[in-house]
Amino acid sequence: MFGKIVSHKVEDNKIHLEFEKNKGILEVINPMIVNVFCPLKYNNHYSRAVENLNIEQCEILVQEKGSYIEIKTEALLIKVYEDFKVDFYNIEGKILCEDFREERAPFIRRGTISDAQDEGHNVDKQAHNHKIEVVKRLFGDEKFYGLGEKTGHLNKRGYYYEMWNTDDPTPHVESHKSLYKSIPYFITLREDSTFGIFFDNTFKTYFDMGKENSEYYYFGAEDGNLDYYFIGGNNIQEVLKGYTDLTGKTPLPQMWTLGYQQSRWSYSPEGRVKEIAKNFREKDIPCDTIHLDIDYMESFKVFTWDKERFPDEKKLLNELNEDGFKIVTIIDPGVKKEKNYDIYETGLKNGYFATDKDGITYVNRVWPGDSVFPDFSNKDTRDWWAENQKLLLNSGVSGVWNDMNEPASFNGPLPDDVQFENEGRNTDHTEIHNVYGHLMAKATFEGIKKHSGKRPFVITRAAYAGTQKYSTVWTGDNQSFWDHLRMSIPMLLNLGMSGISFCGADVGGFSFDCTPELLSRWVQVGAFTPLFRNHSGSNTRDQEPWAFDEETLNINRKYIKLRYSLLPYLYDLLWSGETTGLPVMRPLVLHYERDKEVYEINDQFLFGENILVAPILEQGKKIRTVYLPEGQWIDYWTKEVIDGGKYILKDAPLDICPVFIKKGSIVPNYPEQSYVGEKDIKELTLDVYPGQGQYVHYVDDKASYNYREGEYTLYEFIMKSDEKVAIDINIKHEEYKAYNSFKVIYNCNTIKEISFNEEKLDFLENNNKIEFIIPAISGKLVIR
Structure with a gap:
């Protein structure tokens, strides 16, 4: 495909190879x-993911080295050979990533394919061949994360x-090759x-991570350019930062979006919505958001309301908002x-819809019946769609939930030859399919931002690399199965990675019927999941708390109350993630990558760096x-201090999710x-676990973009521990009126004396803990 190297030319940061x-x-x-x-x-x-490339x-x-070209940066050494084989080394010359030189050789598969298929078995075919293929050598010690x-x-x-965004309602199992999102990125x-x-x-792209043959892995595509980024780093965190520097960071959301959210297909008519809201308040269960599924619309027409079911939506949403409920509406x-x-x-008048190859608006069937599909690859269409968001905002809607945007359709999938404008580079569905939901999310985000002035809340089912800039995501139509609870953890961890x-x-x-035990265990996971939404399908039994x-x-x-107590900690994680690219839910390998015990841990995770969650994921x-x-580590429930680097057994009756806090943590x-x-919270509680540690807490107005103009306050806590525990409190930035005081909960009961800025303080002993209050100012807290 390439042959031998004829010449090369260096132009600024580019090396052109002929x-x-x-x-x-x-x-x-x-x-x-x-x-x-x-x-x-x-x-x-022409990237839909990399929008602001910083060179x-x-x-x-x-240097030309005979049979290859050698390229050196401060961190990497790259060798380029004939046939555009590219090998990457660290600067010391250790091989990191090497192209495979031999022919692909799939493992032998024995048996009669037709007989197996006749009985209903899915049978893997022999080697797939793709227009673009990059085959890399497996050294044997690789672990792969992401995708x-x-x-x-x-x-x-x-x-x-x-990678082909797919709405598949069958129960998701390990053999599923495609789901709703295509993120062609992995960490080795x-x-x-x-x-x-x-x-x-x-x-459509393909990733074989050593399944075809344990000597190599490969990625390939049916069309497009050969276009991949090698991202080096001294550790996984640096690699993830490099990737999110390219594709964008998750922006800080409004804080209410981190509260508990209740959904169902569907809460309708308005009396049912009021009933749900009333139950939350009367039963003392915190809740910020109620979602409205497709039945709020007139005949499933987007940007409309069914006036029989919702005769005065503005009045209803205003009443709910006064009681603290934000309404999120679905849009397909x-x-x-x-x-x-x-x-x-x-849309028809302005040519905003995708067409067939003859230029006729393409029609397929979805919930409203015969339907047409906006061409989100066209900026004019996105601008129009963005303007339509004000129809929802004017009704009092607080966020938009984009669904069915793979795009899904009932009369078979959209044909490959459906046409898209693609910013003047006319193309067909094969190129746009995987970014259709991504571009819809972008349009929705920009419309809400423009017409509300607040940080938009968009939730999407379909996504591509970089969608994190515009939308939160959920993992689609799961089932009320224990297997799906178990599976959700590595899915969410790899989304974060x-x-x-x-x-x-x-x-x-979403589908099937939940049981009391399954919901009890699932809400324990949900309390530590960034998007915390209970959602169930039509004709399933009720699933509210x-x-x-x-x-x-x-x-x-x-556990919902526990979530609300941890909101400032979660908000801090998302604030710091806007800079670092680090996720909220983290596999243990993200922070302990040289510990071989953590490489395959699927059923535990870190909530930030300070909290370890080990939920129960099996019935009974x-x-x-x-x-x-x-x-x-300190057991959150018993306050027992436990040495790490080992396995322990933890009792977990139905109301206990094992949670452990890292020694030296301060959790707001x-x-x-x-x-x-x-x-109006003027006193922040600091949950202190004595030891060596540092924590930064961030405060802003929880909703606007003023923080990007400096309107926020930043507290730094530095804890040192020897014969005494000393905590230095520094206000690093103070442009937003925050707290008057800190209530300190000190998880130790062997205390003789406490002073703040050399003034002695009174304290209370309470169940293995010490409690006291200090002013929210800079100073030194000393505990003896």
């Missing part, structure tokens, strides 16, 4: 990130996946090195084909093994509240 049969470009983005590019379809990059000026040394929301275990070694962890690869190609891309329906008529920090799964499961029995209600209340189970990594807590903003 081969016998083709050409290639290596572009140094910064010393750790290099782009490998061949213009097989388009002459230049760092850095020293690049290029978005795929099924299976945390480590993707030995799995095969396809080796014994003494790590790196990431982002294959920026929106056509399918626009009903109907005369005199303004959305359809305007793929740049999408604000994510969640439907608590309790009170729908089962008193015990289930009490467990839901307990009341005890579990927990792995605690190095250091010391809020007082009880029914919804975000119910109280």
